[in-house]
């Protein structure tokens with residue numbers, strides 16, 4: 001498989017679920033990565049590492065995952081290990097040295113193997129079976145995202161990406177730095193499109209996020225300037241600063257009133 005092939009996310013997630021099944025993983029507490037890796041023939045060790053958060057080394061039927069000891073968060077470390085385990089399960093034929101060059105694999109995956117390894121890691125750490133019931137009926141809120149991150153011991157970033165996928169409401173997660181959008185992810189098939197490098201609007205919480213903000217309404221054109229208003233759209237947002245990084249995470253909640261009578265538009269949500 002070349003790096004230009006389209007990523008096969010279904011297969012990646014299916015393989016993670018197969019690992020859950022084989023190892024009888026049914027609760028968040030069961031997701032002990034070192035044990036899972038060991039059961040799959042891979043030994044995990046921490047140590048010094050340059051140029052990547054983690055690396056996979058193959059020695060025949062045995063694997064070794066080296067993870068950077070000084071990664072700042074447990075959740076980020078877990079994601080890095082799960083990502084390498086994804087390469088182990090999915091990419092046996094690839095040279096490991098072409099993989100995982102990004103500083104933060106969860107954020108900047110840009111080739112098929114990296115995207116597949118992230119999909120595997122997301123499913124391994126936050127199984128759909130366990131995560132979906134916690135998200136699908138939830139009212140979009142960063143408190144739910146933080147609770148997910150705590151329960152599954154993942155980074156807030158990984159939990160936010162998972163929440164956006166599983167919540168029935170139309171949400172997006174936006175990462176901005178220096179008041180500019182860096183990247184974003186919306187629920188698959190949603191009508192959300194955000195301009196890359198969009199300057200953060202002064203009216204948005206993301207301009208100057210407070211310690212503990214609430215989900216609140218924001219003018220539509222703060223996030224979607226120049227959008228042609230074919231249907232009425234309500235936008236709610238909530239922002240937080242990510243750990244010690246200079247990044248602001250914003251959860252956007254978008255409600256398009258496509259199927260309503262024009263007369264109902266001024267009604268409450």
Ligand SMILES: [Zn+2]
Nearest residue numbers: 099100114117
């Ligand atoms: Zn990788």
